[in-house]
Amino acid sequence: MTHIKVTVDGTVYEDEVEPRLLLAHYLRDRLGLTGTPIGCDTSSCGACTVDLDGATAKSCSVLAVQADGCAVTTVQGLAADGGWTPLQRAFHEQHALQCGYCTPGMIMAARDLLRENPRPTAEEVRDALEGNLCRCTGYQNIVRAVLAAAGGQDGPEPGSRAGDAPGAQATEEVRA
Numbered sequence: 349m350t351h352i353k354v355t356v357d358g359t360v361y362e363d364e365v366e367p368r369l370l371l372a373h374y375l376r377d378r379l380g381l382t383g384t385p386i387g388c389d390t391s392s393c394g395a396c397t398v399d400l401d402g403a404t405a406k407s408c409s410v411l412a413v414q415a416d417g418c419a420v421t422t423v424q425g426l427a428a429d430g431g432w433t434p435l436q437r438a439f440h441e442q443h444a445l446q447c448g449y450c451t452p453g454m455i456m457a458a459r460d461l462l463r464e465n466p467r468p469t470a471e472e473v474r475d476a477l478e479g480n481l482c483r484c485t486g487y488q489n490i491v492r493a494v495l496a497a498a499g500g501q502d503g504p505e506p507g508s509r510a511g512d513a514p515g516a517q518a519t520e521e522v523r524a
Contacts, residue, residue, distance in 0.1 A: 352416040356381065357425025365412045372396045372407035374415075375422060383424040383452055387481075394480030397453035398422050404460040406453075406479075423452035426459070435459055435497040444493035446484035453480045458494045467498055 349364040356379060365374060370389075375381045375398070384407060387395035391409040398407045399421035407420075426433050432440070435455055445451045454477060461468060461476035468476070473494045474487070482490065 350413050350416075352413055354412070354415045354417070355419045357420070357422055363412075367411065367413050369412045370408055371398070371400075371405075371410040371412050371415050371420070374412035375407060375420070381422050381424055384422045385449055385452060387449065387453075392481070393450070394453040394457060395450050397456040397480065399456060399460070404457055421456075423455055426455070433459075435462065435494070438493040438497035439490075442489050442493035442496055444485065444489040446482075450480060450482040450484075454482065454490055458490075458497070461494070462498055468494070470495060 350367050351362070352365055353360065353362045355361075356375065361379065363374075363378065365378070372384060372386050372389075375384050376386065384398060385395045386408055387393035389408050391406040394406060396407040397404050399405075399419075400407075400410065400415060401418045426436065435458055439445060439451060439455060444454070457477050457480050458473070461473065465472060465476075470491050473491045477487070477490065477494075
C-alpha cells in the first residue's frame with residue numbers, strides 16, 4: 349500500500365492505495381464520485397476525463413499514486429453552490445447530450461479548451477474534443493454548446509467564431 353494525499357473537488361483526501369489503482373477507480377470506488385464514468389479503460393473514449401493540476405487527463409490512464417500531491421477536479425466539482433457553469437448550461441440548452449455517458453469528459457475537455465482559447469472556431473472545438481468519443485449525438489450539438497458557452501446565448505453556427513452573428517460566415521458540416 350502507498351500513502352497518497354490528493355485534493356479532489358476542493359476536499360483533501362489522505363489514503364492508503366494499491367500502487368496499481370487507477371485514478372478513475374479511486375474517484376469512483378473509494379471516493380464515491382461516480383460522475384466520472386469509465387468507458388473503455390484504455391484512454392480511447394475520454395469519458396473519464398478530469399482536470400489534474402490544471403490540465404486534462406484521462407483518469408483511466410493515471411495511477412492514483414501519480415495524483416499524490418495534486419489537485420483533481422471532476423465534473424462534479426465544477427458547479428458552485430449547486431448551480432451549473434455556463435458550459436454545463438450550454439450543454440443542456442443546446443441538447444448536446446443524448447445518453448449522457450460521454451458528457452462529463454466532453455465538458456472537462458471543452459472547459460480546458462475554453463481556458464486556453466475563449467473564442468474558438470468550430471474547427472478548434474472539434475480538434476480539442478478529438479480524444480472524446482460520443483456514440484449517440486453526431487457531435488453537432490456538442491460543438492454548438494461549446495461555441496454558445498464561449499460567446500453567444502443562441503450558439504453560433506459551426507464554422508463561425510463564437511460571438512459572431514449567426515450566418516456571418518459560411519457554415520460547414522460538423523464531422524464526427
